[in-house]
Amino acid sequence: MPPTKPKKSKKPALIGTIVSIIGLAGAGWWLPSGSAAVAYGVDIVDVVPPDWSTDALPQPEPNVAVNPTNPQVMAVSAILLGWGEEDVGFCPPDKGGIVISLDGGNSWSLRCVLPLVANTLGARVAGDVSLDFAGNGTSLLATYLSPVFGGASVSTLRAVEITGWDDAQTTIATNITPADGIANTDLPHSAASPAAGSNTLTVGVNKIKDDNCASGTGATGTMYWWINGTEGSECVERRASRGPTQAVRPAVHESGRAYGVFFNSVTDTMRRLVIVGGNVANANATTATFNQLVETGSETDPCKDGDGNVGIRLTKCIEVLDEEVIFSDPPTPPAMGGQIRKPNQLAVAVAPTDKARVYIAYGSKTGSDLMTLKLVRYISGAKAIDKVLRTVHNGINPAVAVDAHGRVGFLYQRWVVRGADSLWETNLTISNPNQTSWEAHLLSRTPAAEPQYWYGLPYIGDYIDLVAVGDTFYGVFSANNDPVHHPTARYLRPLDTGSPNPTLPPGVPVSMDPFFFRAYRTP
Amino acid sequence: MKTLGATRLVGAMVVAACASRTLSSQGLLLTPTSPTQTVAEALAKSRFVFTARVQRLNATTTGSVKATPNSVIVSVRADSDTVWVAPRAMRSISGRSITVVVDDPQPLSVGKVVIFFAAGLASDSGLALREVARGNFSPSDRDTYTAKLSEAREHIVRQRLRAAVGRSAVVVLARVDSVTVVSLPDSLAAQASFEHAPLWRRAAIQVERPFKPQGGGVGVGAVLRLLFPGSQDIGFRHAPKPVVGQRYVFLLRPASVLSPRNRIGIDPNDLYFVADSVDALPPSDTTRVRLVLP
Secondary structure, rough: OOOOOOOOOOOOOHHHHHHHHHHHHHOOOOOOOOOOOOOOEEEEOOOOOOOOOOOOOOOOOOOEEEEEOOOOEEEEOOOOOOOOOOOOOOOOOOOOEEEOOOOOOOEEEEEEEEEEOOOOOOOOOOOEEEEEEEOOOOOOOEEEEOOOOOOOOOOOOEEEEEEEOOOOOOOOOEEEOOOOOOOOOOEEEEOOOOOOOOOOOOOOEEEEOOOOOOOOOOOOHHHHHEEEOOOEEEEEEOOOOOOOOOOOOOOOOOOOEEEEEEEEOOOOOOEEEEEEEEEEOOOOOOOOOOOOOOOOOOOOOOOOOOOOOEEEEEOOOOOOOOHHHHHHOOOOOOOOOOOOOOOEEEEEEOOOOOOOOEEEEEEEEEEEOOOEEEEEEEEOOOOOEEEEEEEEEEEEEEEEEEEOOOOOEOOOOEEEEEEEEEEEEEEEEEEEOOOOOEEEEEEEEEOOOOOOOOOOOOOOOOOOEEEEOOOOOEEEEEEEEOHHHOEEEEEEEOOOOOOOEEEEOOOOOOEEEEEEEEEEEEE | OOOOOOOOOOOOOOOOOOOOOEEOOOOOOOOOHHHHHHHHHHHHHEEEEEEEEEEOOOOOOOOOOOOOEEEEEEEEOHHHHEEEEEEOOOOOOOOEEEEEEEOOOOOOOOEEEEEEEEEEEEOOOOOOEEEEEEEEHHHHHHHHHHHHHHHHHHHHHHHHHHHHHHHHOOOEEEEEEEEEEOOHHHHHHHHOOOOOOOOEEEEEEEEEEEEEOOOOOOOOOOOOEEEEOOOOOOHHOOOOOOOOOEEEEEEEEHHHOOHHHHHHOOOOOOOOOOOHHHHHHHHHHHHHHHHOOO
């Protein structure tokens, strides 16, 4: 059966853009300012393959990578994409799936490439997958956890280099990490150097070990890197921390300038956003590099600045929603209709045009919000944030990217309450090169109560993803897959087109699918 | 609570007497002495088991797989009772032309009917699988293969259970008396809380029937303490979540096996843990457990 599209006009991009603008206006959103015309068209594709007609698995936490030397080639990962137990998995038991496109995102092929390692008795999972193309364009780099919980060991990090994607027979994954992986690591997030010809991967992790980064405390934020295959690592959280560093998000400029952002835990609920700076190009891979942003002074109050330590703290002590508020015991449908994970609402990007210009999105609890997202601009070397660019109430899952001209893309999901209903919106907003004007696109709006909260699995997921190649933004998010909520999206999986509006096939329940999108400049 | 998955085969689950005939075929050795062993090995690696007729050699149905001497187009038989295993989220492969990448194409010829054990290779506008094993097939073999697959499934289940029993210090039928949150000192609680932490809960269970160790060690009425993951993360979606008042066959490992990082702040003395679905079985699995005891 050919891929099914909802009925739409011959100019889907323009219609989609107009629909999104109207949707925003109807929602009380601001309209583009600072520019006379809408500059972007958006194409959206549900990447679940055509054969998966009855798929009802939740597939959150998507990630995307686009080949910088050939943007027609791209890859998307998501939980339970192709793998799973014996009656739901497609891939062999020892392989995890990703989808690959060779035609710019129009069609997608599920491939079984991620080597999976069983936990204590056979369960194989690929958790927290991050995808990046190496700057040389010849390798797709994947980092992930497998196993997620090893029984005798905590989760294990693996990184592989995938090649041969032109033919599924020759698509192989070669270990970057040692064959046994790197034990006792959690929450990996990766960034490849975009430099032409480069093959450098940087991964931020929560490194669970006896001798923590700040001895006797919970400080565990660690950066790993591989420069042409040579491994290095370094503690990046040097301050005492009450709890583990939940996430370290890296960003790498083509010059080798690299940044990491994470939260330092002052108390169970109070944290400070920290940025570290370093270099991962032409460096001795075994020596420390993330020590280039330092606070001066000898202050001892953790909520005040100037303690003389590595890492600039960009916020005061801010409240961050703690997991126990959400993961209640016994479990109950959490607030915001979904799940807010541990305080790891973070995203970072560095401008290709200026290695000192960094954009960070982070979440905290302010006012009556459960989570407030802020997108800020930071100039390397400064002691504080340069400017707060956007504020989103009840937003989660931020993702940030900067295009070749300095335009900033900000992707996020937002929980909205309308009377008795609650909704999830997925929004993309793109700035001009100076961030003085923004163009907003509503990518989806779905009921938060459907699919129902499924005990034991992330619903909305911990993250979504956004990258930029040239002046085009590419992203991925997971959402309720009912076609009625995605009138401009193209579906590869079959739909029932018998009714006026396409629906999922009879008997197939609504679930979470990964949606890829491309936001491109229109003439 | 999950029973071991002996009933997951698509199609009939007729358990027949062991086949008296020998099914010998290239790539899938079935001998009278161990008819299920090899089928079990193939089944354990497979996501698809089906019969198909070879349509074309050196060909492919999808652009994701280049035509090579190892790529074969096959027409899956339209009768659904010869598609024994397939992912239930996929549309049926019955009656479809699909690509199978085989290790040795030489014995294959157009028109030949074969049973394939295979796993996914690519799924897009077409479907491509990678062969795990294959054998000759004729319609009269259907019931025999159905029986052999059922036996193989049971073999895999028992093999897994045997391994689990082997690594367990204690195997008991017990009732759950209480479940509590593990309380840690303040600073340790913070360190033990990260995204993929197990977030241990503690259960007290009263033994109704001990199986292991045999000949003493754990008596009827004994109260044992065990840890189980309280995390709702996807990595723990199959971890047992014992419920007060319910009875289970528990396969218990000493908590001392856990690395200190996996049990921060928890004294492992006189404490066990369960973490996999096979570690807490329904009482109906008692017979199967007894069969695999050493």
